[in-house]
Structure formats: structure tokens, C-alpha cells
Amino acid sequence: xxxxxxxxxxxxxxxxxxxxxxxxxxxxxxxxxxxxxxxxxxxxxxxxxxxxxxxxxxxxxxxxxxxxxxxxxxxxxxxxxxxxxxxxxxxxxxxxxxxxxxxxxxxxxxxxxxxxxxxxxxxxxxxxxxxxxxxxxxxxxxxxxxxxxxxxxxxxxxxxxxxxxxxxxxxxxxxxxxxxxxxxxxxxxxxxxxxxxxxxxxxxxxxxxxxxxxxxxxxxxxxxxxxxxxxxxxxxxxxxxxxxxxxxxxxxxxxxxxxxx
Amino acid sequence: xxxxxxxxxxxxxxxxxxxxxxxxxxxxxxxxxxxxxxxxxxxxxxxxxxxxxxxxxxxxxxxxxxxxxxxxxxxxxxxxxxxxxxxxxxxxxxxxxxxxxxxxxxxxxxxxxxxxxxxxxxxxxxxxxxxxxxxxxxxxxxxxxxxxxxxxxxxxxxxxxxxxxxxxxxxxxxxxxxxxxxxxxxxxxxxxxxxxxxxxxxxxxxxxxxxxxxxxxxxxxxxxxxxxxxxxxxxxxxxxxxxxxxxxxxxxxxxxxxxxxxxxxxxxxxxxxxxxxxxxxxxxxxxxxxxxxxxxxxxxxxxxxxxxxxxxxxxxxxxxxxxxxxxxxxxxxxxxxxxxxxxx
Ligand SMILES: Nc1ncnc2c1ncn2[C@@H]1O[C@H](COP(=O)(O)OP(=O)(O)OP(=O)(O)O)[C@@H](O)[C@H]1O
Ligand SMILES: [Mg+2]
Numbered sequence: 001x002x003x004x005x006x007x008x009x010x011x012x013x014x015x016x017x018x019x020x021x022x023x024x025x026x027x028x029x030x031x032x033x034x035x036x037x038x039x040x041x042x043x044x045x046x047x048x049x050x051x052x053x054x055x056x057x058x059x060x061x062x063x064x065x066x067x068x069x070x071x072x073x074x075x076x077x078x079x080x081x082x083x084x085x086x087x088x089x090x091x092x093x094x095x096x097x098x099x100x101x102x103x104x105x106x107x108x109x110x111x112x113x114x115x116x117x118x119x120x121x122x123x124x125x126x127x128x129x130x131x132x133x134x135x136x137x138x139x140x141x142x143x144x145x146x147x148x149x150x151x152x153x154x155x156x157x158x159x160x161x162x163x164x165x166x167x168x169x170x171x172x173x174x175x176x177x178x179x180x181x182x183x184x185x186x187x188x189x190x191x192x193x194x195x196x197x198x199x200x201x202x203x204x205x206x207x208x209x210x211x212x213x214x215x216x217x218x219x220x221x222x223x224x225x226x227x228x229x230x231x232x233x234x235x236x237x238x239x240x241x242x243x244x245x246x247x248x249x250x251x252x253x254x255x256x257x258x259x260x261x
Numbered sequence: 262x263x264x265x266x267x268x269x270x271x272x273x274x275x276x277x278x279x280x281x282x283x284x285x286x287x288x289x290x291x292x293x294x295x296x297x298x299x300x301x302x303x304x305x306x307x308x309x310x311x312x313x314x315x316x317x318x319x320x321x322x323x324x325x326x327x328x329x330x331x332x333x334x335x336x337x338x339x340x341x342x343x344x345x346x347x348x349x350x351x352x353x354x355x356x357x358x359x360x361x362x363x364x365x366x367x368x369x370x371x372x373x374x375x376x377x378x379x380x381x382x383x384x385x386x387x388x389x390x391x392x393x394x395x396x397x398x399x400x401x402x403x404x405x406x407x408x409x410x411x412x413x414x415x416x417x418x419x420x421x422x423x424x425x426x427x428x429x430x431x432x433x434x435x436x437x438x439x440x441x442x443x444x445x446x447x448x449x450x451x452x453x454x455x456x457x458x459x460x461x462x463x464x465x466x467x468x469x470x471x472x473x474x475x476x477x478x479x480x481x482x483x484x485x486x487x488x489x490x491x492x493x494x495x496x497x498x499x500x501x502x503x504x505x506x507x508x509x510x511x512x513x514x515x516x517x518x519x520x521x522x523x524x525x526x527x528x529x530x531x532x533x534x535x536x537x538x539x540x541x542x543x544x545x546x547x548x549x550x551x552x553x554x555x556x557x558x559x560x561x562x563x564x565x566x567x568x569x570x571x572x573x574x575x576x577x578x579x580x581x582x583x584x585x586x587x588x589x590x591x592x593x594x595x596x597x598x599x600x601x602x603x604x605x
Contacts, residue, residue, distance in 0.1 A: 053471060079473035087471075093464035095590065096457070104461045107454045108473030114482060117453035118446045128454065171473050 005064050006031050007175055007207070012061035014047050014231075021047045023231040025061070027209075029175070034201060035209045036222030038242075040251060043228040045211045046088055049177050053085050054078045065175075080108050084173035086164040088180045088211070094153030098144055098163055101152050102135040105170030135170060141203065142166040142196075158189045162196070169204060176200075178210040182217050190214060194221045219243065227251065268595045276441060283433050295433060297545050302436035303497050304537035306443045308521045309530050310490035315519075316528035316590075317451055318483045319463030321397040322388075323515055324404035328488040330411060330510040331380050332373035332495025337424045337505055338417075339369035349424060353415040366430040370439075370496040377492025378485050380407075385481045392466075404512060411507035423506025424499075431501040439497065443490050448530050448592075450486065459483055463528075513569070520576045526588035535587055540572075547571060 007029040014022040022044040029035055037045050050056040052063055054075040063071045070078055084105075093101050110131075112124035139145040142162055147155060152163060161181055168176060181197070182190045194217055201208050212218045218225060219239040227235040227242060229251040235242050242248055286294055307325065314322045338346070338359045346355050354360065364372065384403050391399060411418045418424075450456055458479050461469035466476055499505045517540065525536025547568045554561045579586060591597075 055467065055471070074475070075467075075470040076473050076475045079471060085471055087468065091465045091468035091471075093461050093468065095464055096460055100457055100460075103454070104457050104469065104474065105472045107458045110454050114450065114453070114455045117455055118450045120449050124453065131454065167472060 005067050007066075008062075008064040009048075009052065010062040010064065012048065012051050012058045012063070014044070014051055014056060015059045020231050022051070022058075022228070025051075025228070025231075025233060027226060029207055029209060031174075031207055032201070032205070033207050034197075034221060034223050035207075036218045036225040037209065037211045037228065038213070038215070038218055038225060039228035042230075044231040045228055046179055047231075048228070049085060049179055049211065052078075052177065053083060076108065079171050079173075082172070082174040083177065084168035084171045084175075085177040086161075086168050086179055086181060088183065090157075090160050090164055092152040092160055092163060092167075094151065096152060097148065098150050098152055098155065099132075099135055099139060099148040101163060101167050102138055102170045103131050105167050106131040106135065108171065138166055138170055142169070142200075157184055161185070161193075165196075165200070169200065173204075173206065175207045175209065176204075178208065178212075180211050180213060182212055182214045190217050193217070197221060264596065271595050279437065279441065283437055287433060293545070297542055298433050299431060299436045299501050300541035300544065301538050302433065302440040303431075303494050303501065304518075304521060304541045305440040305534050306436075306490055306494040306497070307518055308525065308533040308537040309440075309444050309447050310487040310494070311518045312522045312528070312530060312533040313447055313451070313459075313483050313487045314480075316522055316533070317456060317463065318459045318480055319528075320480060321393070322400045322484070322487075323397050323512070323519075324384075324400035324402075324407075325487070325491050325518055326510045326512060326514040327404045327407040328377040328381060328491035329495035329498065329514060330407050330507075331377045332492030333499035333505050333510065334411070334418055334424070334495075335376040335492070336366075336369040336373040336496030337427050337499045339364040339372055340366055340428060340430065340500065341424065345426065349422070349426070350416070350419050352420060352422070355419075356416045359417065366428075366435075366500065370493050373496035374489040374492040377488040377495065381485050381488030382481075385484050388484070389477050389480050401512065401515075404515060408507050408511060411510075418507070421507060423504060423509075425504045427500050427503040427505070429500060429503050431497045436497050436501070439493060443493075444530060444534065447486070447490070451530065455479065455482065517572070520572050522586075523576060524579050524586050526586035526590065528590040529586075529588045529592055531591070531593040532586055532588035543572075544568060 009025055009027040012022055012025040013020065025048055037048065039045055047056065051058045054073050054077070057072045061071070062069055065081060065083060068081070070081060093104065096104070110127060112121075112127050116124040136145065136148065139148055142165065144159065144163060144166060147159065152160065155163060165178065165181065178197070182193050185193060197208060197210070198221070200206060210222070222239065225237065225239055225242045226233060227245070227248050234247040234251060235245040237245070283298065286298060307329065311325050314320055339362065341349070342363050343361050346360060388396060388399050388403070412421055414420075458469065458474045461472065461474060462476050462479060470476055521536035521540045522533050524539070525534070526532025550567045550571060551563050551565055553563045
């Protein structure tokens with residue numbers, strides 16, 4: 001890397017008609033970091049993710065990834081460059097099996113061509129075998145191997161969230177964006193999830209940027225936190241600094257500091 | 262013996278049995294039966310390739326009749342001799358190079374597929390800019406455009422007169438070999454990584470794209486492959502009925518294909534095959550409902566189009582009471598059969 005930028009969002013702004021959903025959002029990430037993004041409902045958190053992953057093209061601003069300007073690239077090209085994500089409202093391929101859901105993520109790295117698959121040539125069948133094995137290994141790592149043959153839509157909610165993460169991991173990302181991974185989980189599951197996130201960061205050598213409403217979860221897990229309110233960044237710092245920031249307390253006014261979202 | 266080996270042997274055995282059955286009909290069957298068999302094979306090819314776009318990719322594409330038309334005309338123009346063509350094109354002469362070239366039947370079929378694919382490539386840019394109802398309307402529009410062009414471009418298509426006196430090259434050997442080839446190749450694609458990518462787009466396009474899949478590229482791939490086989494089937498159809506004209510390839514043809522894949526089971530090749538066979542057989546067997554009938558003292562005059570009414574009613578019943586069709590999205594497999602036979 002020339003000047004060594006791992007990830008940087010520069011003054012990202014997203015306007016929807018008259019509404020400024022995100023205003024001048026800037027962020028630098030270092031490799032291996034665990035960064036959190038919090039803020040009240042409608043603050044613009046998901047919109048930040050959408051701009052980073054190409055789902056939305058920012059009205060202004062830039063996204064730099066490994067020294068390359070990736071602003072406005074389509075999502076599949078951003079994924080191919082090593083940024084993967086999960087969705088706030090689970091978006092699994094419900095009518096496909098758990099294993100197939102993960103196998104889809106290997107597709108963008110495939111070397112054979114489609115006609116080799118159509119004629120069942122060795123070059124392709126070997127790759128298919130490898131994808132099958134690697135997807136199984138991944139499912140084992142995330143504890144879903146016993147469900148490999150089930151339809152994704154048939155899984156319990158917590159398992160679906162886990163599968164979303166597994167599917168994102170299968171694209172072999174360097175940066176993983178998690179949009180409210182603990183939403184809808186009970187305290188026990190949330191605790192397990194925190195351990196799981198730390199675990200995958202270490203095993204897969206990831207940088208993680210996550211959105212979460214559950215304060216206890218974020219404060220316990222993230223090393224740095226950014227706070228959005230009405231699209232504006234109102235605070236940034238360690239969990240302690242953020243928790244004691246008067247602006248943040250005002251934004252969450254009326255809610256006790258550790259209330260779940 | 263491993264499962265793969267067993268399945269491979271069973272597949273080969275089934276294909277051989279199909280050919281034995283065909284041979285049997287060729288030798289002892291009536292002309293009527295041969296016609297049904299040919300129709301079955303052509304509709305299998307059409308339905309299985311149509312299902313790739315509609316069932317697997319989940320895009321409501323309503324223009325396969327355009328591909329079939331292009332395939333039929335391309336193949337017909339190639340198999341006719343220059344002398345025959347000169348005689349047929351009485352209003353306006355056929356333009357060069359079609360006026361001078363002639364090709365053997367197999368070459369004509371491949372050319373038919375390629376011509377349809379080229380057309381599909383050109384329209385795929387506007388078609389896949391949109392989704393859902395809009396995609397349905399755009400593809401429907403292109404189907405209509407081709408029909409209108411067939412009427413208008415007299416120096417290529419001979420206009421409303423159509424092309425007559427084609428040689429009946431389409432034998433059950435040709436039609437079934439192509440149907441079997443289509444089923445195998447498309448099924449292999451569906452079961453491959455590309456098929457998974459297409460299904461992922463059907464299930465959730467945003468998520469598929471976030472997992473690194475380029476929707477446009479994959480939809481286009483399915484569209485072109487589907488067009489190729491539809492074009493080949495068009496060539497087969499032309500040399501089966503031996504007379505083609507613009508009225509043959511209207512939206513009705515598309516509608517029939519839609520009935521076949523929906524009744525069979527949208528998203529299932531097995532379903533498309535079953536649907537096509539039932540349709541081809543039913544289409545002939547139900548001719549009785551269009552002929553005059555006497556039920557006791559009541560005389561019912563023949564009502565042309567009655568079959569279509571029946572098919573439409575069947576479609577409605579399936580959509581209301583069994584939306585997943587005959588097979589749902591399931592496929593036939595030997596593993597499934599053996600687990601059924603051994604009592605689960
Ligand atoms: N595609 C869009 N078109 C128009 N407005 C949008 C769009 N996406 C988001 N918004 C608006 O932008 C604002 C920020 O939305 P966003 O989803 O980013 O909030 P969030 O912080 O993720 O909220 P939550 O905690 O509820 O998930 C909201 O007012 C939302 O209605
Ligand atoms: Mg959100």
C-alpha cells in the first residue's frame with residue numbers, strides 16, 4: 001500500500017430528496033479493528049453501510065479501500081475486493097439449503113467457465129468439489145454444519161443471523177460489516193454472538209465494523225465507537241468516552257445508558 | 262459401486278430406453294403417434310429452456326416466441342434451396358445472401374440457435390435494466406415486434422405468405438436427441454455454481470449482489486442460453502409443420518409455454534418435462550372437444566379454440582389450488598427414487 005490507507009470514508013453525504021440521511025460522515029479503519037456504529041432509529045447507520053458497499057451511491061464524498069477509490073462501484077465488485085456485509089432485515093436465499101447459501105458466496109472466485117459446467121468437465125467438477133468442501137468447513141466453524149441440508153428459511157432466527165455471517169465470510173472478506181447482528185436475540189444469544197464475533201475476527205483475520213442498538217453488546221465488544229444522530233456524527237471514541245459524552249446522552253435522552261434498542 | 266456410478270449407469274440406461282421406445286413407435290406407431298412424440302420433444306426443449314429464465318432466475322420473461330420465430334425463419338431460409346426460395350418470394354425477392362445459400366439441416370439448426378442468441382444479446386440490455394412487471398412488458402413488446410417484423414420484412418420473411426413446402430427433416434431422432442441434450446446441459450448448468458448464482462438472484466437479488474454475484478451478467482447468460490435452445494427448437498418446429506407464417510408464433514405460443522412450466526412446477530426441469538409431455542399429448546387428445554358432439558339428443562357444434570379454454574382453466578385451477586404445480590421446485594433423482602423404494 002502506497003500511503004497505507006486500509007479503509008477510509010471521506011465526507012460521505014447521502015441525500016434523499018430533501019432529507020439528508022447522512023451528513024459528512026468520515027471514518028478511518030485500521031486492519032484488525034473492531035469498530036461500532038450506534039445512534040437512534042433513523043440516524044443513518046444503515047445508509048452508511050449502503051454507501052460503503054455500493055448499494056447506494058453517495059451524493060458526495062469518497063470511499064477509499066486499500067488505496068483505491070471504490071466510490072460508486074457496484075456491490076458485487078466491492079465484495080470481490082474484500083468488503084462483505086450482512087443485512088439488518090435478514091436476506092437469506094430462503095428456498096436454498098444452508099450449504100447452498102454459503103456456496104453462492106464462492107461463486108465470484110470461480111475459475112472455470114460456465115460451458116465447462118454445462119458439459120461436466122473436470123476443470124469445473126474439481127472446483128465444485130472444492131467449494132463443497134470449503135463451504136462445509138466454514139459451516140463447521142460457525143456451528144451450522146448439522147443443518148447443512150436444511151432450507152435456510154426453516155432455521156431459527158438466531159441461526160439465520162449466524163448463517164448470514166457465514167455467507168458473508170465465504171466471500172473471503174478483509175472487512176466485514178454487520179448490520180444489527182444481535183437484533184431479535186435474547187441476552188444469552190447476544191452474549192454468545194459477542195464471543196463469536198471476536199472469534200471470527202481472529203480466525204479470519206478480519207476488520208469488523210458493526211451497527212448495534214444493544215448498548216451492552218457494543219460497549220463490551222467494540223474498541224472504538226462512532227455515534228450518529230440525524231445523519232451527523234456527534235461523537236467518536238472508546239466505549240467509556242462515548243458513554244460519558246453529554247451529546248450522546250442527550251441523543252438518547254430518556255433512555256438509560258445500557259438499555260437495549 | 263458408488264452412488265455416482267450407479268446414477269450415471271441408470272441415466273445411460275434411461276436414455277437408451279427412450280431410444281428403444283422411439284424405435285418401437287417408428288416401426289409400429291401411427292403417424293398420429295409420431296406427431297405427438299415430435300411435439301413432446303420440441304415442447305420439452307422449449308419448456309426446459311424457458312424455465313431457466315422464468316423458474317430458475319425468477320424473471321417473468323414473456324418473449325420466447327421471438328426466439329422461436331427467429332430460429333424457425335433462420336433454419337427455414339437455410340434449408341430451402343435457392344430455386345425454391347425464388348419461387349416462394351413472389352411479392353418481393355429474397356435479399357442476398359439468403360437468396361443463394363443453402364445449408365444442411367443440422368447446420369441450419371445451429372444457425373437458428375445462434376441467430377436467436379444474437380437477438381437475445383441485443384435486447385438483453387434494455388430487458389435487464391428493469392425487473393418484475395416492467396421486464397414482463399418489455400419482453401412481451403419484443404415478442405410482438407418480431408411478429409410485426411415478420412409481416413413487414415417481406416424481402417426476408419416473405420411477409421404474411423410465410424414459407425411453405427419445407428422438407429419434413431424433423432424426425433423423432435432429431436427432436437428427441439436435441440430434447441435430451443437440452444435437458445442434460447441445462448440441468449448441469451442449473452446444478453452448477455452458475456445455477457446457484459441464478460437461484461440466489463431469484464431469491465434475493467440485493468443479497469446475491471452483496472455476495473459478489475453480478476446479476477446482469479448471470480441473467481444475460483440464462484437469457485442467451487435459453488434463446489439458443491429456443492431458436493434450435495424453432496428450427497425443429499419449422500421442419501415439423503413444414504409451413505411457417507407470422508401467425509404461428511404469437512403470444513399464444515408464449516402463453517402455452519407459461520402454462521407448461523407453471524403447471525409442471527416453476528423452477529423444476531422435471532416439472533417442465535412433465536408439463537411439456539402432458540401438453541403435447543393433451544393438445545392432440547383434446548381435439549375431440551373441438552369437434553361436433555352428440556350427447557343424447559343434444560348436438561354441440563365444434564367450437565374451435567375450446568382446447569385453449571380448457572388449458573386456461575387448468576392453469577387457473579393450478580394457480581388457485583396447487584400453486585407449486587405438479588413437482589414444485591423438486592427434481593427427479595435416482596437417490597430420491599431409491600429412498601422411496603426402500604421405504605424412506
Ligand atoms: N433508499 C432510501 N430512500 C429514501 N429514504 C431513505 C432510504 N434509505 C433510508 N432512508 C431514510 O434515511 C434515514 C436513515 O435511514 P437508515 O436506515 O440509514 O437509519 P438507521 O440508522 O439504520 O435506522 P435503524 O436503527 O432504524 O435501522 C431514514 O429517515 C430513512 O427513512
Ligand atoms: Mg438500520
